[in-house]
Amino acid sequence: MNQVPLNIDFSQILLHLFNVVILFAILYFLIYKPVRNFMEKRKEEYQRMEEEANGKVKEAEDLKRSYEEKLSKAEEEIRSMKEDASREMTEKAGEIRQQAMEEAQTILNRTKAQAEHEKEKILEETGEEVANIAKEAASRAIFQNPSEAYDSFLKAAEKTLDQEQAPDEGRKL
Numbered sequence: 001m002n003q004v005p006l007n008i009d010f011s012q013i014l015l016h017l018f019n020v021v022i023l024f025a026i027l028y029f030l031i032y033k034p035v036r037n038f039m040e041k042r043k044e045e046y047q048r049m050e051e052e053a054n055g056k057v058k059e060a061e062d063l064k065r066s067y068e069e070k071l072s073k074a075e076e077e078i079r080s081m082k083e084d085a086s087r088e089m090t091e092k093a094g095e096i097r098q099q100a101m102e103e104a105q106t107i108l109n110r111t112k113a114q115a116e117h118e119k120e121k122i123l124e125e126t127g128e129e130v131a132n133i134a135k136e137a138a139s140r141a142i143f144q145n146p147s148e149a150y151d152s153f154l155k156a157a158e159k160t161l162d163q164e165q166a167p168d169e170g171r172k173l
Contacts, residue, residue, distance in 0.1 A: 129160050 137153040
C-alpha cells in the first residue's frame with residue numbers, strides 16, 4: 001500500500017462519500033420527497049381556497065351592485081310615488097276647498113234669503129200693527145178726549161214693542 005502524506009487513505013474517503021450519497025438518497029426518499037409533496041398539496045389547497053375566496057368576493061360584489069341598483073330603483077319609485085301622492089293631495093285639497101266654498105256660498109245665499117224673508121215678514125207685521133194702532137188711536141181720538149187717546153196710543157205702542165223684543169231675546173239665548 002501506498003502511503004499518502006498526512007495519513008489520508010483514499011479508499012476511506014471514497015467509502016465515506018459513498019455512505020453520504022446513500023444517506024442523502026435515503027433522506028431524499030424518506031423525508032424530502034414526502035415533505036415536498038405535503039408542501040405542494042398545501043400550496044394547491046391555499047390556491048384553491050384563494051380562488052374560491054376571490055370567486056365569492058366577486059359574487060358578493062355582483063350582489064352588492066345588484067342590490068344597489070335595486071335600492072336606487074326603489075328610491076326612485078318611492079320618490080315618484082311621493083310626488084304622485086303630493087300632487088293628488090293638492091288636487092284633492094283644491095276640490096275639497098272648492099266644494100266647501102260652493103257650500104258656503106249656498107248656505108250664505110240661503111241665509112240671506114231667509115233673513116230677507118224674515119225682514120219682509122217683520123216689516124209687514126209691523127206695518128199692520130202700526131196701522132192697527134193708528135186706527136185705534138184715531139177711533140179713540142174721535143170718540144175720546146185727545147190726551148187719553150194719546151196715552152192709550154203710547155201704551156199700545158209700548159206693549160207692541162215689548163212683545164216684539166221678547167221673542168228676539170228668546171232667539172238670542
